[in-house]
Amino acid sequence: MRQIGLLVSVWLMLLGGLVVFDQGQQWLNQQQAISEWRKAGIKEPQPKATVVNFTLKLARQLQHKKLIFSPQGIRWEQRPRSGEIFAQIFIPKLGVKVPIVEGTSEKELERGVGHHIASVLPGEGDNAVLAGHNNTAFTGLGKLVEGDQLIVESKEGVFTYIVEKTWITSMDDRTVIVSHEQPLLTVYTCYPFDEIGFAEERYIVQSRLIGIE
Template sequence: MRGSVRKILLVFSFVLILLGFWFSTTNAYTFIKGYMLFQTDQTHIVNSAEEPSKQHKDNLKQKKLYTIRPNKGENIGNLLIPKLNATLPIFHGTDEEELENGVGHFDKSVLPGEKDNSVLSGHRDTVFRKLGEVGKGDTLIVETSAGSFTYKIRHVRIVDKDDRTVIVPKPRATLTLSTCYPFDFIGASPERYILVADLISQKLT
């Protein structure tokens, strides 16, 4: 009796071992295959999720407005002052030669439309003789080869002629206009009349 039970248990154990071996090998293959497919799918999902993010970042990059930088003395566009119904030519540079012909663009500052501080200067007795009539809330428009850029004046300052804060960098596209002050002063003016404007719209060419 005991011998028969022992044989049955041995056969049963052998069958269980065979089943276990078959089950483990076949499932191991399935598991490995499924894991590899899962990893491939996950990589695809991750890459798909990253693609819009990269594209979004690329879209946020500012379009390069000017492929060629102007030479000194070159006409780079016009300054329109709607309040005065005036259209004034802008020349690259602020030496007397440029200021005699129109508005001068400080060549160490960015070009109009670009992020940072674009600085324009003019004589109070020529192009900017009526600039004192322009103030906070008024608009300024600059037209260049890159397009049309509209700025809104947010601040009017009167500073010492040696005040260098007029040309400091700005975190956003800013237009700064500068001229001698007081407007009716005879001789070398001791101060400067400053208009600081923020870019509010643009039409690129």
């Protein structure tokens, strides 16, 4: 009996030690994260702050720095019909807010930004793709840089993206609309910007989802 009692005591001591070690490790990790936030000039989140809200705050404070995490996106309950205005895109840096129309024909692009029907909708996981004219909806798109925001407002929610990269490619480059593991928003327009009408190149702005409200 004494041996059994001794074994139980040792087991409980080991278990307690593991719990203390785990809690200590979590505390050290938390302190390290807070230290890194403070070095970057970021205030640590309050206990009541949600992950999404803190992500938005972190993105706004970091601006051009790489984010560590992002939401995984939602699933739209109702898909828009062809030609339907179902959302609007707000670009804070440019001060523009433009309707998003389902489809990318000339008729749709005359009414706002067109959504590629073969891509997911904004806010969903994967790559949502939008197209717009460089002399109307996407005037000034070339001014966006890494860290700028694109915000899509819809009845399904408000989706905030942060620009990660921009590039120029040919009009036949289909990799712009390919699937991605992360929830992205890819927008493009004709390039050069001063070339109205037919243009053989496209200017691409790709951003990543960082917040859902």
